[in-house]
Amino acid sequence: MTQATSETHHEDAPGLMSQVIPQQLENKMNNEEIRKSYLPSSVRILLVGESPPSSKEFFYKKSQMTRHTMTAFEKAFGLKFHDAGQFLEYFKDCGCYLDDLTETPVNDLPRVEREQLLKSSIPNLSERIKQMQPAVVVTVLKRIEAQVQEAINESGIRTGTYTLPFPGNGHQNKYIESLAEILKRYLHIITAQ
Numbered sequence: 786m787t788q789a790t791s792e793t794h795h796e797d798a799p800g801l802m803s804q805v806i807p808q809q810l811e812n813k814m815n816n817e818e819i820r821k822s823y824l825p826s827s828v829r830i831l832l833v834g835e836s837p838p839s840s841k842e843f844f845y846k847k848s849q850m851t852r853h854t855m856t857a858f859e860k861a862f863g864l865k866f867h868d869a870g871q872f873l874e875y876f877k878d879c880g881c882y883l884d885d886l887t888e889t890p891v892n893d894l895p896r897v898e899r900e901q902l903l904k905s906s907i908p909n910l911s912e913r914i915k916q917m918q919p920a921v922v923v924t925v926l927k928r929i930e931a932q933v934q935e936a937i938n939e940s941g942i943r944t945g946t947y948t949l950p951f952p953g954n955g956h957q958n959k960y961i962e963s964l965a966e967i968l969k970r971y972l973h974i975i976t977a978q
Contacts, residue, residue: 816837816845820844820845820884822845823845823873823876823877823882825877825879825880825881825882827880828880828881828882828917828918828919829880829881829920829921829971829972830880830881830882830919830920830921830967830968830972831881831882831917831919831921832854832881832884832925833883833884833885833922833923833924833925833929833933834850834884834885834925834926834951835885835887835891835903835926835928835951836885836886836888836889836890837888837890838892839891839892840892844883845873847869849952850883850951850952851872852869853952853957853960853961854883854952854964855869856961857960857961857962857964857965857968858872858875860962860965861964861965861966861968861972862968862969879972880972882917883925884910884913886903886906886910886929886933886936887902887906887909887910891903903929903932904932906932907932907935907936908936910932910933910936911936911939911940912940914936914937914940914942915940915941915942918942918944919942919944920971921944921945921946921947921967921971922937922944922946922947923946923947923967924947924948924949925949925951925952925960926950926951927948927949927951930948934946945971947963947967949963949964
């Protein structure tokens with residue numbers, strides 16, 4: 786029988802333990818199963834992207850967005866992660882979660898179809914936000930700000946909101962700097978005992 790998780794310690798944050806998904810198990814899981822395995826028991830900061838990419842890159846596996854988000858955490862708290870897996874467990878341990886407006890990749894869709902799919906996804910995102918009750922929602926793509934705000938409004942919860950540019954096309958530093966400031970404001974991380 787294959788063991789599903791193993792314990793690891795965060796060297797730069799003593800006392801934090803995590804559950805790591807072995808690579809062979811992760812390869813058999815689809816993106817949404819992997820995403821849900823990183824859902825913290827209490828969501829403090831919810832990042833919302835547009836959709837999973839149509840490429841094989843995915844935040845909860847390893848992507849450019851993972852790398853830039855990890856850099857923001859390192860900058861905010863003076864940490865150094867060994868790899869994306871260690872970072873993703875720390876991200877979860879801190880009460881952070883990345884969801885998407887839609888679970889369907891929209892990268893390759895025509896503009897009208899893409900907009901229709903995003904609009905029709907607002908009620909589902911609203912319900913997920915209502916269930917998670919995050920302290921803050923960070924929209925990670927300026928062009929979906931209105932849809933995410935509508936989902937927040939429909940959820941009926943009161944939460945802080947921010948909108949950041951997607952960390953691509955020269956916006957990487959703005960994303961890292963802005964997210965680091967949000968993290969410092971909303972997370973109180975103890976990195977030493």
